[in-house]
Amino acid sequence: MGLDIRWPIGLMFSLIGLLLAGYGVLNRAASLSTAGGSEININLIWGAVLLVFGALMLLGAINGKKNPPAK
Amino acid sequence: MQPIQLQWIDYTILIAYVVFVLGIGWALSRYMKTSADFLTSARSIPTWVTGLAFISANLGALELVGMAASGAKYGISTAHFYWVGAIPAMIFLAVFMMPFYYGSKARSVPEYLKMRFDERVRALNSVAFAVMTIFASGISMNALAKLLHSLLGWDYNVALWVCSGVVLLYVLKGGLTSAIYTEVLQFFMIVLGFAPVVYLGLKDVGGWDKMTTALHGVSKGNGFAENAWSSAWQPLLGGPSANPMGVDLFAMVFGLGFVLSFGYWCTNFLVVQRAMAAKNMTAARNTPLVAAVPKMFFPFLVIVPGMIAIALTSMPDKGYRVPxxxxxxxxxxxxxxxxxxxxxxxxxxxxxxxxxxxxxxxxxxxxxxxxxxxxxxxxxxxxxxxxxxxxxxxYDYDGVILSLVKKYCPAGLLGLALTALLASFMSGMAGNVTAFNTVFTYDLYQAYFAKGKSDSHYFWMGKVITVVGIVLSIGAAYFASMYNNAMDIIQLVFGFVNAPLFATFLLGMFWKRATGTGAFLGLFGGIASSALFHALTTTGSNLDAAGHVINGMKGGYLSVVSKFPSEMAQNFWLAAFAFIACFALTLVISLATRSTKSDEELKGLVYSLTPKTVDHNLPAWQQPAFLGILMLIVCVILNLLFW
Known part of the structure; x- marks a missing residue:
């Protein structure tokens, strides 16, 4: 089928990652998790993780477009 | 308990997910031209995609919720449902069985049975499977709607219809391909949505070692040896009374690890369909092997949260209780x-x-x-x-996973985790519906009601059946919400139907002498023996002081010949018994009846009459046998680590 699934996956996780990380920066107080005693801005950290994952998927999709697999 | 208030960020994440899932359906709709495109993806999909869809279709939300619950009740031994109850069967499917499913050009598992045996076996299997998928999807949607109602305060009806509507739209637009593609998206959503909960939970209990120490206390408090929650095998070796599952080694290895697991992974069209959609034989065979990698590590995502929860209950300063x-x-x-x-x-x-x-x-x-x-x-x-x-x-152990989500996730991350939960429900429903529409259209409608029509007719019918499947699932969901007991009966009956199935396939694929009559009667006999086994056995806790059965649903309603320490042990033994009965009956009846199929007709369907697939020209990392052995080694290592 003509759709490379890495495009929607990459786009969606990049978008959600940006949203989550952005929310973490702007709403620091509401983004803290105090599990285990120390405070961490989990939205910022996890948003960044999602963003990296999304970007990797997009890279894969771009690469796949440049070098289409042999039929 | 007050419903959780979601913030705009949570809703935005949820909506973004729904938009992307629907978008995939729309993007694929222009490729849907024939019934094969719609119902079987025209065998066009790359391995990593079918592999992740294979695992995602199985990863319904009931699994997420149920495995965390079992993790809390039984500890790391729950991982046997993965390491014993899935990986070996997935490898067997890949290496030995896929060549017949894919090579026979059958479009479904029931169609394979028709080719190998006869119409009777196909009819029995396809009707049972069609009914089962509808109820499975209904039960799961009912659970979702209830959850959204109690957790977020959403209206039950709205939640049920909206979620089903989303699944309907994308399956109707893009067919099986759409279901498979979204399952891949959902796979990543589930992993990335729940991973932070596990991370925060482990951090909160003070790391793996602290959690294990806390679990030692829990084990002793429940009257077991201290490793009952934290070791996978040692408590089993001590017999049913030494582990919280109440299961012995034979029931675990033969009942779960062989009969139940091979019966599910190797014959259930819901998962096998994903591999059959792969673009070529190698891709089809490697599909379950690609799936085996995440499957092996899922216990850390779905079982560990339950263990964290139980460890937390033993730490008074954490202020946590099992809901x-x-x-x-x-x-x-x-x-x-x-x-x-x-x-x-x-x-x-x-x-x-x-x-x-x-x-x-x-x-x-x-x-x-x-x-x-x-x-x-x-x-x-x-x-x-x-x-x-x-x-x-x-204690409502099924509430464990959500109680942790609630405890650890601030706004934002909460939206992500809830979206992951929603994704798991949707992937489960879409998986069932796409398997249902294929079996119904090809194995029931085309086979018995409308033979020899044009492809566009079956394409149209496939779409109609998709709508019907969703509507029936919604009906099943309402049914489940009204009669809890009736649902238990249905699940029980399906247990009877499924337990003997693998014996039929094993003999059919590896013994050319197995006949249609043998398979059909053997299957019936197997189902009857499992029902009889259930009627004659029960669990110790289901008997009152005078030795009378309390609840007939838990067995023993005819008489109590034998009693088991737990329901799980009863199920495993039932499966083992049904398998042996079906195997023996099929064998004996086959020998007593004449085969109606010539060797030529059985070519590509039976092991001894099929040319072996040649893999030597492939690089090692693409050879199913090599990959299978590799997966098995990793799986053994995991078992040893958590010995």
């Missing part, structure tokens, strides 16, 4: 009134009255303390209600 069963606000209000009116001097009377008002068992000491603390009306209604919530001495 109690849901109690209506009306009953809470009644109980609050009881506490207010209670006399601290007569706490025994107060305990009974509170238990009656809540309709649940309560911890007498905690109710007593609550009444004493409130003496003179010192507590607010909310404080009393929180006290009551903590005093309920019953």
């Amino acid at each position: 109690p069963p849901i109690v209506s606000q009306e009953n809470y209000s009644k109980a609050v009134a009881v506490v207010k009116a209670a006399n601290a001097a007569d706490s025994a009377a107060a305990v009974t009255a509170v238990a009656d008002a809540l309709g649940k068992k309560v911890d007498a000491a905690k109710v007593g303390a609550l009444v004493a603390a409130n003496a003179g009306g010192k507590l607010s209604d909310d404080q009393i209600q929180t006290g009551l919530y903590n005093a309920i001495a019953e």
Whole structure:
């Protein structure tokens, strides 16, 4: 089928990652998790993780477009 | 418990997910031209995609919720459902069985049975499978709608119809390909949505070692050896009384690891369909092997949260409890009134009255303390209600995973985790519906109702059946919400139907002498023996002091010939018994009847008559046999690590 699934996956996780990380920066107080005693801005950290994952998927999709697999 | 208030960020994440899922359906709709495109993806999909879809179709939300619950109840031994109950069967499917499914050009598992045996076996399998998928999807959607209702305060009907509507739209637009593609998206959503909960939970208990130490205390507190929750195999070696599952080694390895697991992974069209959609034979065979990689590590995502939860309950400073069963606000209000009116001097009377008002068992000491603390009306209604919530001495283990999500996730991350949960429900429903429409269209409609029509007719019918499948699932969901007991009966009956199935396939694929009559009667005999086994056995806890059966649903309603330490042990033994009965019957009846198929007809369907697939020209990392051995080694290492 003509759709490379890495495009929607990459786009969606990049978008959600940006949203989550952005929310973490702007709403620091509401983004803290105090599990285990120390405070961490989990939205910022996890948003960044999602963003990296999304970007990797997009890279894969771009690469796949440049070098289409042999039929 | 008050419903969670979602913030705009949570809704945005949820909506983004729904938009992308629908977008995939739309993007694929222009490729849907024939019934094969719609129902079988025209065998066009790359391995990593079918592999992740294979695992995602199986990863319904009931699994997420149920595995965390079992993790809490039984500890790391729950991982046997993966390491024993899945990986070996997935490898067997890839290496030995896929060549027949894919090579025979059958479009479904029932169609393979027709080619190998005859119409009767296909009819039996396809009807049972079609009914089962509808109920499976209905049960799961009912659970989702209930959850959204209790957790977010959404209306049950709206939640049910909207979620089903989304699945309908994308499956209708893009068919099986759409279901498979979204399953891949959902796979990543589930992993990335729940991973932070596990991370935060582990951090909170102080790391893996601290959690294990806490679990040692829990094990001892429950009267087991200290490693009962934290070792996978050692408690099993001690026999049924030494592990919280109440299971012995034979039942675990033969019942679960062989009969139940091979029966599910190797014959269930829901998962096999994903591999059959792969673009070529190698891709089809490697599909379950690609799936085996995440499957092996899923216990860390789905079982560990349950273990974290149980460890937390043993740490009083964490203020965590396994959630109690849901109690209506009306009953809470009644109980609050009881506490207010209670006399601290007569706490025994107060305990009974509170238990009656809540309709649940309560911890007498905690109710007593609550009444004493409130003496003179010192507590607010909310404080009393929180006290009551903590005093309920019953546990809803299915609520464990969400209680952790609620505990650890701030707004934002909460939206992500809930979206992951929604994704798991949707992937489960879409998986069932796409398997249902293929089996119904090809194995029932085309086979018995409308032979020899044009492809565009079957394409149209496939779409109609998709709508019908969703509507029936919604009906099944309402049915499940009304009659809990009826659902238990249905699941029980399907247990009977599924238990013997693998024997039929094993003999069919590896013994050319197996006949249609042998398979058909053997399958029936196997189903009947499992029903009989259930009617004659029960669990020790299902007998009252006089030795009478309490609940016939748990077996023993004819007579009690044997009793098992737990329901799980009873199920595993039932499966083993049904398999042996079906195997023996098929064998004997086949020998007594004449085969109606010539060797030529059985080519590509039976092991000894099929040319072996040649893999030597492939690089090692693409050879199913090599990959299978590799997966097996990794799986053994995991078992040894958690020995």
